[in-house]
Amino acid sequence: MNEKLDVVDKRHLRSIKTKQKLLEAAREVFLEEGFQKATISQMIKKAGIGYGTAYVHFEGKEEILMVLMDDVMGKFYEIAEVSFFPKTKVEAREIILSQATSFLKMAETERSMMQLFEQAMGISTSISTKWKAIREKFIHRISRDIEFAQARGLARAELNQKLVARGWFFTNEMYLWEIVRNEHQGTVEEIAETMTAVYTEGLYI
Missing domain, CATH: 1.10.357.10 (Tetracycline Repressor, domain 2)
Structure with missing residues (x-):
């Protein structure tokens, strides 16, 4: 039971870190490109995360x-x-x-x-x-x-x-x-x- 909880906790922690990385990358991209030109692809590339992973956390740049x-x-x-x-x-x-x-x-x-x-x-x-x-x-x-x-x-x-x-x-x-x-x-x-x-x-x- 504890091992299962430990795995869940680690996944949750990893998920939080990924989300934070994406937000930090997004902030930089938005400030560099402006809202209209900024794309999710640019944010994902800067964050160094998987494409599908980004959409687990957010539906889009808005x-x-x-x-x-x-x-x-x-x-x-x-x-x-x-x-x-x-x-x-x-x-x-x-x-x-x-x-x-x-x-x-x-x-x-x-x-x-x-x-x-x-x-x-x-x-x-x-x-x-x-x-x-x-x-x-x-x-x-x-x-x-x-x-x-x-x-x-x-x-x-x-x-x-x-x-x-x-x-x-x-x-x-x-x-x-x-x-x-x-x-x-x-x-x-x-x-x-x-x-x-x-x-x-x-x-x-």
Whole structure:
């Protein structure tokens, strides 16, 4: 029984390593070729794995890119997941400013991959749909923070938390893409400071 489990464990481990090799190779190919020109064959060759093995893990390059999107956007989501239990408006503003700054700096750090994602969104419906799902996850998280602030009497209770959350995320997203495209006017710190001031003054009491 233990021998059988050992064989299964080794196969599972080998499968994980193969998948990881393919993802790393895919990342390089995508960045070298762009989304449209990149092919599974190029990724398989770079990864040094069997052709059939690749299709055990992924149906095609879109599915591979979605996994890479999850990896990159997970870093952004860690910023959104920072504990948010402010006792005052000042404390809330400090947390929000820190999150906004980190979020936009991450756009600088991950510029190459984000450029790739934007390119893919313009070509692939499934990648575009994937981005919408990522967006909604962020909006839901922001909405919970606003709900907390409203319940504590720190934020204006009459405002629809979901609409406010959407507005805040879309502001962040607009600047994120400007940074990714190198079109931003002003430093990341200036942008974060400005949009946080407008947002918190409108929402917090």
